Structure formats: structure tokens, C-alpha cells
Amino acid sequence: MKKIIHCDADCFYAAVEIRDNPQLKGLPVAVGGKTQRRGVITTCSYEAREFGVRAAMPAAHALKLCPKLIILGHNMEKYRIASQQMREIFLDYTPLVEPLSLDEAYLDVTACTQLQSSATRIAKEIQARIYTSVGITVSAGVANSKYLAKIASDINKPNGIYTIPPKDIPSFLKTLPVKKLFGVGAVTQQKMRSLGLETCHDLTALSKIELVTHFGRFGGTLYHLCRGIDERLVTPNRIRKSISVEHTYHRDLTTAEQYVDAAGALFEELRTRIEKLDSQYIPQKPFAKLKFNDFTVTTIEKAERPITLESYKQLIREGASRQLKPIRLIGIGARLSTVISDKLNMQLPLF
Ligand code: DCP
Ligand code: MG
Numbered sequence: 001m002k003k004i005i006h007c008d009a010d011c012f013y014a015a016v017e018i019r020d021n022p023q024l025k026g027l028p029v030a031v032g033g034k035t036q037r038r039g040v041i042t043t044c045s046y047e048a049r050e051f052g053v054r055a056a057m058p059a060a061h062a063l064k065l066c067p068k069l070i071i072l073g074h075n076m077e078k079y080r081i082a083s084q085q086m087r088e089i090f091l092d093y094t095p096l097v098e099p100l101s102l103d104e105a106y107l108d109v110t111a112c113t114q115l116q117s118s119a120t121r122i123a124k125e126i127q128a129r130i131y132t133s134v135g136i137t138v139s140a141g142v143a144n145s146k147y148l149a150k151i152a153s154d155i156n157k158p159n160g161i162y163t164i165p166p167k168d169i170p171s172f173l174k175t176l177p178v179k180k181l182f183g184v185g186a187v188t189q190q191k192m193r194s195l196g197l198e199t200c201h202d203l204t205a206l207s208k209i210e211l212v213t214h215f216g217r218f219g220g221t222l223y224h225l226c227r228g229i230d231e232r233l234v235t236p237n238r239i240r241k242s243i244s245v246e247h248t249y250h251r252d253l254t255t256a257e258q259y260v261d262a263a264g265a266l267f268e269e270l271r272t273r274i275e276k277l278d279s280q281y282i283p284q285k286p287f288a289k290l291k292f293n294d295f296t297v298t299t300i301e302k303a304e305r306p307i308t309l310e311s312y313k314q315l316i317r318e319g320a321s322r323q324l325k326p327i328r329l330i331g332i333g334a335r336l337s338t339v340i341s342d343k344l345n346m347q348l349p350l351f
Helices: 012-020 059-065 076-090 119-133 146-155 166-175 186-194 208-215 218-225 256-276 309-323 341-347
Strands: 004-009 029-032 041-044 070-072 097-101 104-108 138-143 161-163 242-253 281-292 297-301 327-338
Touching (some): 004 076, 004 119, 004 146, 012 029, 012 041, 012 076, 041 059, 076 097, 076 104, 076 119, 104 146, 119 138, 119 161, 146 161, 186 208, 208 218, 242 281, 256 309, 281 309, 297 309
Parallel strands (some): 029 070, 138 161
Antiparallel strands (some): 004 104, 029 041, 242 327, 281 297, 281 327
């Protein structure tokens, strides 16, 4: 029997802003684009939610619903730090931490022996520690599977915990609306309604074949979810050591001008990929790799240089001057460091 905790910070970006401006406590606060015409709300405090303000709502509309709404700009760096601090706390209980976003993670605490191995007590301690050391509140759900833990974490939000003990799963599912299941969006929900399927219990009346007939492959998943079965494992992300892009050229590059052009295009690609990286990573140490037309390879790496186009141009120039041969491939990249990788390495010697 697994013990899974799903942990999700409450109004995360807004909570970090309020932590740093305590005079905003208790007020309707949103984070998002400020321009009245084009701005969009990213998240808002629970006080603002009482007025109907929601994430993804245009700021102009939000201000109509709540004229006193205070809209603040984003500080991604602060959210990233808060996210790392939370993960460090999670890792004190288990190496099996699977982040879903900056403020959300699954923890498999089945093997954790702290606090008499009680997942609920572990969740409470995590909640208290995050409040003390990060300064924000989180909510948690405790169950024997990922999807039930996630559904549970929403029940007592904000600053709440909800545990579904295994013996209570049948009664929990009996009344659980189908829309709470992951993968059941508006369209599927509508279809279910037309079939008279409102709760998980209603779904159990259908055979697997019937479910697949109505809902395609997802029907197979539904068959298990409505019975409380979700065997997906909590899978910690592999820690990446570097990120890079490379290109093999149709015609070998021979002039400095060609190298510079190549660097520009590669850097754009690298930048896009770095922006999509998980928040825990900090790109450091640019490097470049050149393959010459005789297939020899040279790598140039400079720890002290920033991750800029200019750095890569210089690295490529340096590499090219080593051999003075036509170049058939250029790769550029950055080594990655993460605050939590040291901690993970200690707990998981296999990494
Ligand atoms: N976020 C975003 N764009 C979205 C939704 C969210 O940038 N469309 C950001 C802002 C949130 C953060 O991600 O603060 C976490 O998202 P959640 O869905 O967990 O929302 P909150 O933490 O803000 O609120 P809740 O208390 O409902 O979890
Ligand atoms: Mg959240």
C-alpha cells in the first residue's frame, strides 16, 4: 500500500508577494499584467477570489469585479527560490519527489519512517515547516494514489490537509463528481452528463468495453480511476547536468562570418530551451563543441563567462582557431547547476 502526499501552495505567486509586503495581508491582491487593456491575472489571493477574480482573467474584467484589487507584477526569481526551498523540505522526508510545477509536487512517503510513518503527520510537519521557513501556506492531500492525493489537496484549501484513509475510498468515490478526475474536461463531462454519469460511482456501472466505446482509450483509464486504482509511480525527475543544441551543416563552414551567423541561430534555439527548463536549474558555464570535416571534435568551456551570444561567438572562434579546418557541426550549451542536486546526490547514490 503506497502513501502519497500531494502538496500545493496556496495562491502561490500572490502569497510570495504578500509575504514580502505584509501590509497587503487580508486584501484582494493579484499578480499579473498590470496594463488595463491587455494584462491578464496569473493568480490572486483568496480575498480576491471572493469577488470572482480568477487566474487567466483579463485584468480589466478583474478590476470591474473587484475595483479595489491590487495588481502586482511578477517576480519569477522570488517564486523560483520559494519553490526550491519547498523542495528542499520535501527531500528531508523522501527522495521520491515529483514536481508538477513551481508550487506543486507529489511525494511518495511509503518508506519514510519519520513521525511514526504517518503520512498525515508528515504532511502537517511539511506544512508547518514551509510556513516557518518560506513564509507561505500550502495545502496537502494524503492518499494511497496520486490522483486521490491530488483531489484531496484541493478539499481543505487554503492551508488545509485532507487524508483519504484506504477504508474510506469506496465512500469517497461514491459521491466524487466525474469532473474531479484528471482528463475529464468540459467536453468529456458534457458527454458523461448526457449518459447520466455524474459521479465515479455511476461510472462503475459500465464495463471496460462500454467505457472504451464511449471514451476511446481514456475509457480504460476511467475504468480504473472510478474504482480507486491509479498505479502511476511518483517519479523524481532525472537531474540534468547540461542543456545544449547542435547543428550539422549541409556545407562545411569556413569563414568567421559563417561561424557568427551559426552562433546567432543556435543561441536563439538554446535560449528558448533554457526558458522552458524546470525552475530548479541554473544555467552556468557556456560551452561549445566543434566537429571538423575530418570528424575530429574539440570542446571549449569557460566557467567565468556569462550565457550570452557574445560568449558563444568567442568560444566558437577559439575552437575554430585550434584546427583551422572546415567545420561540419557546431553545438553550444550550458552546464546546469541546481540547489537541490547536492542533496539528491547524497540521498540517491545511484544518480
Ligand atoms: N500560474 C500561471 N498561469 C496559470 C496558472 C498558474 O502562471 N494559468 C502560476 C501562478 C500560480 C502558480 O502558477 O500562483 C501556481 O498555480 P496553481 O494552479 O497552484 O494556483 P495558485 O497556487 O495560485 O492557487 P491555488 O491556491 O488554487 O493553488
Ligand atoms: Mg497552488
